[in-house]
Amino acid sequence: MKKIIAALIAFAPVVVSAQAITDVNSLTNKATNIGNTIIQILIAFAVLYIIFNVVRYIMKADVPEERNKIGGAILWGIVGLFVILSIWGLVNILSNTFRTNNNAPTQQFPTLNYPPQVP
Numbered sequence: 001m002k003k004i005i006a007a008l009i010a011f012a013p014v015v016v017s018a019q020a021i022t023d024v025n026s027l028t029n030k031a032t033n034i035g036n037t038i039i040q041i042l043i044a045f046a047v048l049y050i051i052f053n054v055v056r057y058i059m060k061a062d063v064p065e066e067r068n069k070i071g072g073a074i075l076w077g078i079v080g081l082f083v084i085l086s087i088w089g090l091v092n093i094l095s096n097t098f099r100t101n102n103n104a105p106t107q108q109f110p111t112l113n114y115p116p117q118v119p
Helices: 002-020 024-059 064-097
Strands: none
16 A cells, blocks of 8 residues: 555656646657656766765775675666766767657647647
């Protein structure tokens, strides 16, 4: 029961903001915002992971086996951060190269009028 309540609390913002989606433009804007938020969270976790392992590396200065293992974790954290930033940068380079616009023209897609308005 506690897991269900925790899931409902976690997904409450998604359910509330789902009512604001009225056309394709708002849907793509929501998806873009969610993607950017996920990337920012991943970058924050990668930086925290690296900092945490650097602190562990300093604390275990007298144990060579642990230092080697923690050094590998620092290296993989840096590689992960590099991959995240590279993919994000590649997407930005491609979108600027092909001159894609994040905002689609509003006249191109029909809007959803719900509930139907009676004249």
